[in-house]
Amino acid sequence: MSESSAEILTAPYRLKYSYKRTTGPVIGRFLTDLRDGKITGVRRPDGAVMVPPREYDPETGEALSEFVSLPDTGVVTGWTWVAEPRQLHAMSTPFAFATIQLDGAHTGMLHRVVAPDESVMRSGMRVRARWAAERVGMITDIECFVPEESA
């Protein structure tokens, strides 16, 4: 190889997933509706409403497709108080992780509850969603839930 031709060949390399994936007809529907400020569940054969919706019944494996619109209010069915948020929680103040059963639903949805302090928290308390100002079709389009009386 002559010196004049000693050109170093380079090529761009970017570590990435070079494909897109769809969230499918059920999860996709839920996330798209969240972007539009609506909450959608799915009905199981026994009539129970599951939110967030699943493509398949967790007990029987049966495919599910009957969508149900739900309000953005519900009750806390389980919770924990996080006094010192971890970095990834992206919360500047103490908050609760909670399972929330929306009115009309039969299952709980995991989310954050922002309350003045832990003493306000109890299972059975009523909460309402606080929507994010900018919504993109993610679970975080609901910024958090807050006690209903303070909403």
Next chain:
Amino acid sequence: MRDIAVIASAQIPSERRSDLSEIEMVQKVVTGAIEKSGIDRRAFDFWCSGSADMLCGRPFSFVSALDAIGAWPPIRESHVEMDGAWALYEAWLKLQSDPGLHCAIVYCFGQSSLGPVPDILATQLDPYYETPLWPDSISVAAIQARALLDGGRYTERDFAEVAVENRRRGKSNPNAQLTGDFSIEEAMSGPYISSPLRKHYCPPLSDGACAIVIASREKVDELGFAAPAWIRGFDHRVEAQSLGVRDLTSSASTQLAGRRAGARGDSLDVAELHAPFAHQELILREALELGGSVSVNPSGGALAANPIMVAGLLRICEAAGAIHRGEAKRALGHATSGPALQQNLVCVMEAN
């Protein structure tokens, strides 16, 4: 079903931060278990391992662990991205399905010191509905603990008793990490991590590894092994992934796995339960219907040492060890995986 027994196991002491690399840890436990078994290294028909690439953030990191076992001449080998207890299940199934195979070695390793484990475990949750909120594993367990308190059958004092008892029993286990005589009051006045879980009700972060050898009846007879732990029942079951669709205060999968494995709670001498959080032992005791005569976690359990991806197989090693030493006729090893006891495995072993 073929008669297959646990004949040897080896582990290294759990530590908060090991100076060993993963490969060095594997080398120690694999060599230790092979020596105890008396089987020539080249005579093993199957090798299987359990570990998680997410811990060191390096794809296919389990492949480098093969350096420790010497994969030449070529060996039959497999890996599960799970606790080693599930690798043992695969090895047991392999020996069940091929009468030409007579012995297998299973190993697992995990270093909690490599990254923030509570955050890493959030990636095992639903990627659309849950992980974007980063519910760390302690908070997820705390929601379960709260549900148990709300249910009214247990109080926080029960959590404290489990934690104190395990750490007291762990004092006689040279491989345990967090042991000692703590008082109930001390446990109940410790700081909260995610309420209602205080520090004492949570497991330590541990680095560790273990290995186990199983063999067919023909092999056991050939070796003249005196005290094999015969695997009489082995089953694992999984529940729904989302936390909001199942009853967190009971463990249907443990109950089902226990029944299918023939656990019969009142017939056991020893039960080693993989309950990283104190309240989970209460749920597991109920699911397996353990009677008062059963010695639960003589090793101190996962509250005394919790090497990630290892603590489940360790329970089976400890239960088998009680049979090898003649301390138990019938012993159970349990392992869990997933958020808040989502998936559970039960292995029932008996003496000759």
